[in-house]
Amino acid sequence: MKITDIVKVLDAQVVVGREDMDYSINHGFASDLMSDVLTLEEEHLILITGLCNNQTIRTAEMANISVILFVRNKQVSQDMIELALENDIIIISCKYSMFKTVGVLYENGLEPVY
Amino acid sequence: MMHNEFTVVEGDFANAGKASSEIKKTLKQLNIDNQKIKKIVVAVYEAEVNAIAHAYGGTIYVDLDEEKICVLIKDKGPGIPDIARAMEKGFSTASAKVREMGFGAGMGLPNIKNNVDELDIQTEIGVGTEIKMIVNFNS
Numbered sequence: 001m002k003i004t005d006i007v008k009v010l011d012a013q014v015v016v017g018r019e020d021m022d023y024s025i026n027h028g029f030a031s032d033l034m035s036d037v038l039t040l041e042e043e044h045l046i047l048i049t050g051l052c053n054n055q056t057i058r059t060a061e062m063a064n065i066s067v068i069l070f071v072r073n074k075q076v077s078q079d080m081i082e083l084a085l086e087n088d089i090i091i092i093s094c095k096y097s098m099f100k101t102v103g104v105l106y107e108n109g110l111e112p113v114y
Numbered sequence: 115m116m117h118n119e120f121t122v123v124e125g126d127f128a129n130a131g132k133a134s135s136e137i138k139k140t141l142k143q144l145n146i147d148n149q150k151i152k153k154i155v156v157a158v159y160e161a162e163v164n165a166i167a168h169a170y171g172g173t174i175y176v177d178l179d180e181e182k183i184c185v186l187i188k189d190k191g192p193g194i195p196d197i198a199r200a201m202e203k204g205f206s207t208a209s210a211k212v213r214e215m216g217f218g219a220g221m222g223l224p225n226i227k228n229n230v231d232e233l234d235i236q237t238e239i240g241v242g243t244e245i246k247m248i249v250n251f252n253s
C-alpha cells in the first residue's frame with residue numbers, strides 16, 4: 001500500500017514525511033512491545049503501535065523500519081519528530097483503535113509478517 | 115582500529131538508544147553489511163535500555179576493526195543474582211516505568227544472545243554488571 005492510500009483509508013495524518021506519499025509498503029506488524037519489534041527479520045514494513053515515545057522511533061531506527069503508524073490520536077513530541085527526520089522515518093497518526101486500524105489495513109491488502 | 119566511549123545515565127529513557135544510534139552511523143559510513151549492523155545495534159540497544167532500566171547507568175566501550183565490533187557495557191548497578199534465569203525468555207524484574215517504555219517483557223537478554231556471535235556476562239551483586247558482545251563482519 002502507498003502511504004497516500006493508508007492515509008485515505010484510515011482518515012490519518014502524516015506527521016513526518018509529507019513528501020513521501022508515494023512510498024509503498026507490503027507488510028505490517030502491530031505491537032506495543034519494542035523488544036518484540038526488535039526480533040523481526042523483515043524490515044520493509046509499517047509498525048502499527050500505541051506506544052508513543054522516543055523508544056518507538058529508536059526501535060524503528062535499530063530495526064531499519066521506515067514507517068510508523070500511531071493509533072488512538074497519540075501526541076508526537078518534538079523530540080520524536082526530530083529523531084524521525086534524522087533517520088528518514090515516516091510518521092503517520094490516526095484516531096482509530098489498534099483493532100480497527102489493523103482490520104482496515106488487512107482488508108486493504110497489507111500483509112502480516114508471520 | 116577505532117575506539118569510542120559513551121556514557122549512559124540512570125533512568126534517562128529519553129536518551130536510550132543514543133549510543134546504538136552513533137554506532138549505527140559509524141558502521142554505515144564504513145559500509146559494513148546492513149544485517150551485521152542491525153545485529154550489533156539491536157543488541158547494544160537492548161543492553162543500553164537494561165543499563166538505564168535495571169542498573170544505575172554506566173559506560174559503553176566500543177572497539178572496531180576490519181573483522182569485528184566489540185562492545186562492552188559496564189554498569190554500576192545491583193548486579194544479576196542468577197544469570198541463567200535472567201537469560202530466560204520472559205523473566206523480568208522491570209518496573210511499570212520500564213514497561214511504559216515498551217520494554218520489560220524479559221526479551222532483552224535473549225534478543226542480545228540471538229544477535230551476537232560472542233556474549234560474555236560478568237556480574238557482581240552490589241557492584242555491577244559487564245556485558246561484552248562481539249559481532250564478526252566476515253562470518
Ligand SMILES: Nc1ncnc2c1ncn2[C@@H]1O[C@H](COP(=O)(O)OP(=O)(O)O)[C@@H](O)[C@H]1O
Pocket residue numbers: 160164165167168169189191192193194200201205206207208217218219220221222223224243
Ligand atoms: N544490567 C543489568 N543489571 C541488573 N540486572 C539486569 C541487567 N540486565 C538485565 N538484568 C535483569 O535481567 C532481567 C531480564 O533482562 P531482559 O531480558 O533484558 O528483560 P527486561 O529488561 O525486559 O526485564 C531484568 O528484568 C533484570 O532483572
Ligand SMILES: [Mg+2]
Pocket residue numbers: 160163164217218221222223
Ligand atoms: Mg531488557
